[in-house]
Amino acid sequence: MFIDHIRIFAKAGDGGNGVVSWRREKFVPRGGPDGGDGGMGGDIVLVVDNSVDNLRAYHYDPKLVAEDGKNGAGGRKTGKSGKRVIGKVPPGTVVYRSNAVTIQEAVDFERSDEGIDLEPIADLTEIGQEFLLCKGGEPGQGNWNFKTATNRTPVEHTLGTPGDQSVFYLELRRIADAGLVGFPNAGKSTLLGKLSHAKPKVASYPFTTLQPVVGVVEFPGFRRCTVADIPGLIEGAHENRGLGHEFLRHITRCRVLLFVIDMAGSEGRDPVSDLEILRREIKEYDDELARFPWKIIANKMDLEGAAENLEVFRSRFPKVDIIPISADAETGLDDLRQVLDNEIAYRPDK
Numbered sequence: 001m002f003i004d005h006i007r008i009f010a011k012a013g014d015g016g017n018g019v020v021s022w023r024r025e026k027f028v029p030r031g032g033p034d035g036g037d038g039g040m041g042g043d044i045v046l047v048v049d050n051s052v053d054n055l056r057a058y059h060y061d062p063k064l065v066a067e068d069g070k071n072g073a074g075g076r077k078t079g080k081s082g083k084r085v086i087g088k089v090p091p092g093t094v095v096y097r098s099n100a101v102t103i104q105e106a107v108d109f110e111r112s113d114e115g116i117d118l119e120p121i122a123d124l125t126e127i128g129q130e131f132l133l134c135k136g137g138e139p140g141q142g143n144w145n146f147k148t149a150t151n152r153t154p155v156e157h158t159l160g161t162p163g164d165q166s167v168f169y170l171e172l173r174r175i176a177d178a179g180l181v182g183f184p185n186a187g188k189s190t191l192l193g194k195l196s197h198a199k200p201k202v203a204s205y206p207f208t209t210l211q212p213v214v215g216v217v218e219f220p221g222f223r224r225c226t227v228a229d230i231p232g233l234i235e236g237a238h239e240n241r242g243l244g245h246e247f248l249r250h251i252t253r254c255r256v257l258l259f260v261i262d263m264a265g266s267e268g269r270d271p272v273s274d275l276e277i278l279r280r281e282i283k284e285y286d287d288e289l290a291r292f293p294w295k296i297i298a299n300k301m302d303l304e305g306a307a308e309n310l311e312v313f314r315s316r317f318p319k320v321d322i323i324p325i326s327a328d329a330e331t332g333l334d335d336l337r338q339v340l341d342n343e344i345a346y347r348p349d350k
């Protein structure tokens with residue numbers, strides 16, 4: 001199961017209370033104040049961890065709750081601090097804080113006409129990066145802290161403050177190094193299956209790819225890159241037609257976009273206008289996404305008419321990198337691998 005957005009409840013520990021206590025010694029009927037401070041409440045911290053690639057763990061347990069700090073004790077003993085809780089997230093996780101403090105409140109807001117307010121508060125991309133999601137409560141002070149020259153028997157003490165608590169939404173944006181972008185039936189699933197060890201489902205009708213399939217493409221010397229096939233983009237996607245926004249949200253976290261174009265123009269399609277529509281959808285959704293590096297995979301070169309169409313296409317887009325292939329007949333795949341290796345492969349030694 002690939003979970004890429006989720007609602008979680010997080011609560012940091014409350015600070016422990018400071019206490020009132022008096023030193024008891026032989027022959028000292030009422031010793032000085034010795035009530036200790038409380039302990040810090042435990043923080044909730046998100047940490048970017050490469051060993052997780054989606055948010056599935058939170059699907060099963062959508063709660064992060066840290067320990068409260070313990071109360072202080074006599075003998076100026078400070079209460080134990082609450083342990084912090086670490087939530088692992090994959091690189092590419094965007095964190096939003098909502099205006100709800102309980103899950104029930106969040107659900108009610110979501111269903112209301114105004115909807116829920118979400119404020120993006122972190123964009124976690126670097127492995128090892130830490131983000132303080134909820135700060136633990138401050139400890140209260142024990143009465144020994146309040147002793148002064150004029151007040152030797154203070155009964156003042158303070159209570160710990162509550163830890164932060166809120167409902168957050170986590171969204172995973174990074175899917176893969178390269179994202180295959182194309183209309184349904186352009187041949188993305190077929191291509192990914194041939195390039196990688198993923199076993200994508202292939203069918204001859206639109207919208208069969210229900211979730212992103214990520215394949216790992218391996219090169220000699222342990223170099224590798226990941227390629228994602230996401231449900232086909234259709235015209236009007238930026239207006240959230242079809243699976244539009246789902247799709248576009250996924251590809252914002254690919255480093256390179258590979259436009260898979262059916263160069264044979266099957267089913268009455270026109271390769272030139274296919275690319276123009278795809279580029280336009282992406283630009284209208286997000287200007288920044290339109291500036292991502294991109295290349296063209298000219299697929300179905302085994303079919304009649306593809307070669308002629310490719311000539312027209314090249315003259316229309318003379319500056320764009322075009323890699324002609326046939327995913328079905330497995331031609332041109334070595335050239336494509338070479339491009340992936342040169343431009344995006346992850347090198348463990350780098």
Ligand SMILES: Nc1nc2c(ncn2[C@@H]2O[C@H](COP(=O)(O)OP(=O)(O)OP(=O)(O)O)[C@@H](O)[C@H]2O)c(=O)[nH]1
Nearest residue numbers: 184185186187188189190207209232300326327328
């Ligand atoms: N002749 C030919 N047919 C191909 C080639 N690549 C894919 N096809 C066929 O095109 C059809 C669609 O291929 P898919 O790989 O399912 O296309 P897709 O882009 O993943 O489609 P969605 O999953 O709907 O987004 C299938 O019948 C494939 O066999 C090719 O290079 N040549």
